Amino acid sequence: xxxxxxxxxxxxxxxxxxxxxxxxxxxxxxxxxxxxxxxxxxxxxxxxxxxxxxxxxxxxxxxxxxxxxxxxxxxxxxxxxxxxxxxxxxxxxxxxxxxxxxxxxxxxxxxxxxxxxxxxxxxxxxxxxxxxxxxxxxxxxxxxxxxxxxxxxxxxxxxxxxxxxxxxxxxxxxxxxxxxxxxxxx
Numbered sequence: 001x002x003x004x005x006x007x008x009x010x011x012x013x014x015x016x017x018x019x020x021x022x023x024x025x026x027x028x029x030x031x032x033x034x035x036x037x038x039x040x041x042x043x044x045x046x047x048x049x050x051x052x053x054x055x056x057x058x059x060x061x062x063x064x065x066x067x068x069x070x071x072x073x074x075x076x077x078x079x080x081x082x083x084x085x086x087x088x089x090x091x092x093x094x095x096x097x098x099x100x101x102x103x104x105x106x107x108x109x110x111x112x113x114x115x116x117x118x119x120x121x122x123x124x125x126x127x128x129x130x131x132x133x134x135x136x137x138x139x140x141x142x143x144x145x146x147x148x149x150x151x152x153x154x155x156x157x158x159x160x161x162x163x164x165x166x167x168x169x170x171x172x173x174x175x176x177x178x179x180x181x182x183x184x185x186x
Contacts, residue, residue: 022046027085029078030057032065036085043091050081051104052095056111058151059158075158076165079115082108115159119168122159123181126169130178133157 022037030049037046049057059074085093086108093101101107118140125131125139133156137144140159141152160179163169172178 027081029081032072045090045093048096051093053098061154075162130172130180
């Protein structure tokens with residue numbers, strides 16, 4: 001995909017993409033509105049923050065756009081988006097940060113393993129009587145400071161929500177939202 005960029009003094013970017021068509025794919029996960037641009041002619045994908053070569057995009061804490069009183073289920077949606085991208089078998093993915101991804105199959109499998117490992121780690125950190133998301137976050141990311149604490153909390157909540165949806169964790173009811181391991185996994 002050939003692009004050209006002109007940076008204006010106002011720090012905005014103008015890009016022109018060749019005349020070949022690109023399909024807009026809704027790829028929620030990093031945010032509810034994340035998109036990618038896919039060009040079937042050469043199976044290239046502009047992924048913004050959906051696929052990054054050296055880091056996994058943080059599932060940002062957001063309200064669900066369809067039910068704003070609930071949290072957006074970012075991690076589950078993200079994994080579904082990656083599976084949809086996998087079906088396209090892209091030859092190259094241009095992410096928003098870092099180098100291009102040229103072997104998406106390996107990247108996909110690594111990301112799935114990492115998500116499962118994070119779930120296992122979190123499972124071991126949850127107190128048997130329940131932990132708040134903040135307590136789980138501090139245990140999971142003990143060295144996160146300042147603005148990184150928000151990203152750590154976003155990721156922790158994404159994993160807690162996903163673990164609940166997969167039956168790995170349970171959400172305890174009460175005045176404070178608590179999460180615990182599912183019975184039989186203790």
